[in-house]
Amino acid sequence: MIQVSSHRLEELRTVLAGKVITPEDADYDTARIQWNNDIDRRPVAIARCLSPADVAAAITFAREQNLEVSVRGGGHAFSGAGVCDGGLMIDLSAMRRVVISADARLARVGGGATVAELDAATQVHGLAVPTGVISHTGVGGMTLGGGIGWLTHKAGLTLDSLVSVDVVLADGRCVHASPQEHADLFWAIRGGGGNFGVVTTFEFKLHPIGPEVQLGLFFWGMESGEQVLRLARDIVPNLPPDAGAQIAIGLNAPPAPFVPPQYHFTPGYLLLVVGFSSAAEHARIIAPIRDALPPLFELVSPIPYLALQRTLDETAPWGLLGYQEAIYLDELTDDVISEIVNRIPAKRSPLSYCLIFRLDGAYSEVGDDETAFGGRRAPRYIINIAGIGATPEILRADRSWVRSVWDALRPFAKDSGGYINSMTDDDGDRVRASYGLGKYQRLARIKAKYDPDNMFHLNANIKPYEPPLPG
Numbered sequence: 001m002i003q004v005s006s007h008r009l010e011e012l013r014t015v016l017a018g019k020v021i022t023p024e025d026a027d028y029d030t031a032r033i034q035w036n037n038d039i040d041r042r043p044v045a046i047a048r049c050l051s052p053a054d055v056a057a058a059i060t061f062a063r064e065q066n067l068e069v070s071v072r073g074g075g076h077a078f079s080g081a082g083v084c085d086g087g088l089m090i091d092l093s094a095m096r097r098v099v100i101s102a103d104a105r106l107a108r109v110g111g112g113a114t115v116a117e118l119d120a121a122t123q124v125h126g127l128a129v130p131t132g133v134i135s136h137t138g139v140g141g142m143t144l145g146g147g148i149g150w151l152t153h154k155a156g157l158t159l160d161s162l163v164s165v166d167v168v169l170a171d172g173r174c175v176h177a178s179p180q181e182h183a184d185l186f187w188a189i190r191g192g193g194g195n196f197g198v199v200t201t202f203e204f205k206l207h208p209i210g211p212e213v214q215l216g217l218f219f220w221g222m223e224s225g226e227q228v229l230r231l232a233r234d235i236v237p238n239l240p241p242d243a244g245a246q247i248a249i250g251l252n253a254p255p256a257p258f259v260p261p262q263y264h265f266t267p268g269y270l271l272l273v274v275g276f277s278s279a280a281e282h283a284r285i286i287a288p289i290r291d292a293l294p295p296l297f298e299l300v301s302p303i304p305y306l307a308l309q310r311t312l313d314e315t316a317p318w319g320l321l322g323y324q325e326a327i328y329l330d331e332l333t334d335d336v337i338s339e340i341v342n343r344i345p346a347k348r349s350p351l352s353y354c355l356i357f358r359l360d361g362a363y364s365e366v367g368d369d370e371t372a373f374g375g376r377r378a379p380r381y382i383i384n385i386a387g388i389g390a391t392p393e394i395l396r397a398d399r400s401w402v403r404s405v406w407d408a409l410r411p412f413a414k415d416s417g418g419y420i421n422s423m424t425d426d427d428g429d430r431v432r433a434s435y436g437l438g439k440y441q442r443l444a445r446i447k448a449k450y451d452p453d454n455m456f457h458l459n460a461n462i463k464p465y466e467p468p469l470p471g
């Protein structure tokens with residue numbers, strides 16, 4: 001581990017308004033922990049920043065001391081990118097303020113806020129930003145890489161709602177980026193991950209949503225897998241604009257009041273269809289599901305949007321060990337369905353799952369090159385395969401399971417890219433493939449302008465462009 005003298009750390013403590021946490025501090029272990037408990041890294045120090053000035057001071061300190069830098073937003077990267085070994089962890093978890101301008105339909109969100117905090121503040125006004133489906137996830141990493149959830153069909157990715165950002169760059173400068181200012185940086189930040197600087201504030205446009213939405217939850221046993229996926233492939237691409245859906249495979253039915261006791265903890269296939277218009281319209285949309293394939297049980301009910309956003313929180317709590325891969329597929333063909341159905345039972349942990357989202361609607365109304373998002377905007381599916389367990393032994397088994405499902409699905413994909421927010425392993429070729437060569441090269445040039453020394457490299461890393469040597 002690089003040694004930093006206590007004298008230097010005292011200097012950092014003097015300039016930072018936030019706390020500098022070192023291994024001697026009682027809260028060091030809780031401060032360095034990430035959502036994925038498989039990650040166990042020990043930074044020299046953790047700078048818990050309170051302001052852009054703090055972030056700039058931490059960056060300057062790291063540069064002067066030649067320390068590796070990691071940036072922790074909500075701490076949810078499966079790869080544990082938010083924490084480094086032997087370097088300086090810039091911790092944004094205290095920068096989570098959300099300020100709403102209801103009339104202008106805008107939200108200013110601290111770089112370390114969680115989805116739950118964003119939702120709580122926006123829903124007071126019946127407004128929302130499209131985000132992911134687990135509310136303890138960080139807005140920071142999610143936005144910078146994409147942001148897929150219930151509202152993707154209706155309102156696009158999280159990054160599609162971004163209006164501007166405040167960023168601290170690798171040289172310590174604080175800049176505002178928008179379509180008018182530092183437009184190249186603003187383009188790159190919408191999909192290029194944490195490669196370009198530390199975002200201290202995200203400004204989002206807000207969409208009228210809720211406070212009540214319509215939930216349609218349908219559950220079938222493992223034996224119905226093939227029929228469920230065929231049904232989903234008929235229903236989901238034809239949903240009206242005001243609805244969204246998700247297919248969750250392999251999760252156990254919870255011991256909840258709406259689940260008949262004989263099905264508590266039964267593994268199966270879950271189709272969730274959420275409506276953002278009236279109950280009558282939702283009833284019309286979901287009727288064909290029940291008619292085509294009667295489920296073991298269902299829950300069809302209006303629920304608060306805030307409750308919807310927390311529905312799946314307990315399937316992936318903090319403290320577990322995880323490994324994930326994701327793949328984009330144009331179609332759920334019969335062969336794809338067979339591969340998924342045949343491979344699901346081999347998972348070891350009841351918490352491991354496969355999640356399928358349809359990407360279309362508002363998602364597909366954005367041009368491929370309008371943002372730096374690492375994925376084409378043509379309608380298709382994203383399949384997330386996650387191994388999640390309580391012990392290293394279970395994770396080892398389900399890491400192999402994740403890889404086997406992913407390997408089986410790869411021949412059906414157009415390219416070897418994936419969703420950068422779902423990559424656990426650092427694999428430069430896949431990062432390049434996710435963006436495609438043209439977009440990657442454009443990002444590499446912007447990286448060379450704003451972070452030429454690749455200070456921000458603990459992420460789905462884009463290497464700064466290097467011009468070819470003369471001759």
Ligand SMILES: Cc1cc2nc3c(=O)[nH]c(=O)nc-3n(C[C@H](O)[C@H](O)[C@H](O)COP(=O)(O)OP(=O)(O)OC[C@H]3O[C@@H](n4cnc5c(N)ncnc54)[C@H](O)[C@@H]3O)c2cc1C
Pocket residue numbers: 035070071072073074075076077078080081082092111112131132133134137138139140141142143144145146147148149193194195197198199200316421422458459460
């Ligand atoms: C349980 C769980 C559920 C998930 N559900 C969804 C989902 O429904 N939809 C979806 O799209 N994704 C989902 N994800 C993936 C999630 O979007 C990514 O893991 C994302 O990177 C998390 O962001 P974070 O800020 O919490 O993570 P962190 O680990 O803190 O950061 C992830 C990366 O972003 C960088 N970063 C974070 N904040 C900033 C910032 N303010 N400025 C600069 N760089 C920053 C970090 O340096 C790191 O490289 C889920 C992940 C988990 C673990």
